[in-house]
Amino acid sequence: MTAPLALCVRHSRPGAQSVPESVALRVPSDVNHVEAVVELMIRHCFAGQSPSTRAVFRLRVALAEALANAICSGNRQDPAKGVTVSAELLPDLIRLSVADEGDGFDPATVLSPTDQDALERECGRGLFIIRNMALQVEFNERGNIIWMTLPRC
Numbered sequence: 001m002t003a004p005l006a007l008c009v010r011h012s013r014p015g016a017q018s019v020p021e022s023v024a025l026r027v028p029s030d031v032n033h034v035e036a037v038v039e040l041m042i043r044h045c046f047a048g049q050s051p052s053t054r055a056v057f058r059l060r061v062a063l064a065e066a067l068a069n070a071i072c073s074g075n076r077q078d079p080a081k082g083v084t085v086s087a088e089l090l091p092d093l094i095r096l097s098v099a100d101e102g103d104g105f106d107p108a109t110v111l112s113p114t115d116q117d118a119l120e121r122e123c124g125r126g127l128f129i130i131r132n133m134a135l136q137v138e139f140n141e142r143g144n145i146i147w148m149t150l151p152r153c
Contacts, residue, residue, distance in 0.1 A: 024086040027067070029075040029100075034067045037085060045087050045094050045152070055151045059094065062133040062148050065126040066098040074100030074144055089152065093135075096148045104143030 023044040027037050038060055045059060067083065075081040081101040088095040110127050131137050134148040 021089040022086060023089065024084065027071075027083040027085060029071045029077050029079055029081045029083060031068060031071050031077070034064055034071070037067060038063050041085060041087060041096075045089060045096075049152060051153055052151075055153060058133045059096070059150050062130045062150060063096060063098070065129050065133075066096075066146050066148065069126045069146075070098050070100035070102075070144075073105070074102030076102065092152050094150045094152045096150060097145055098148075099145040102144050104140075106143055107139050 023041065025037060025041065027033050041063060042056060042059060046056065063085070067085070070083045071077060075083065078101075083101075084097075084099045086097050086099075107127065130146070130148060134150050136147075136149040138147045139145065
């Protein structure tokens with residue numbers, strides 16, 4: 001049996017523009033949860049909005065790739081570890097983070113899958129896709145948290 005998903009939503013008070021709304025979700029290290037997590041985050045990140053099909057697509061793809069990387073590469077599918085997904089919801093942007101409990105990595109060492117030396121490698125494609133879906137991508141120093149800024153409209 002897998003652990004249930006735990007969702008936390010913080011709504012801003014009406015008129016309080018200095019505090020963005022936020023959504024946080026704790027996820028077991030099981031790729032079978034990726035689709036449900038993505039759809040749940042989409043529902044909450046775009047609640048009350050009229051997002052473009054492109055904005056929803058970008059979030060769906062970037063989050064699915066980041067989750068798969070966190071579960072498979074970060075936590076190595078260890079059921080004792082989890083992944084935390086959170087989003088700060090600004091009027092026009094979503095600042096999404098995915099944190100795993102793994103050792104981390106140095107994103108600067110990941111070759112683009114379009115580089116001649118990396119064409120046959122199996123790693124790097126997810127990060128390449130994320131970088132092309134998000135407006136901005138950042139990592140913590142340890143390399144176990146990714147922050148992605150995406151459009152909300």
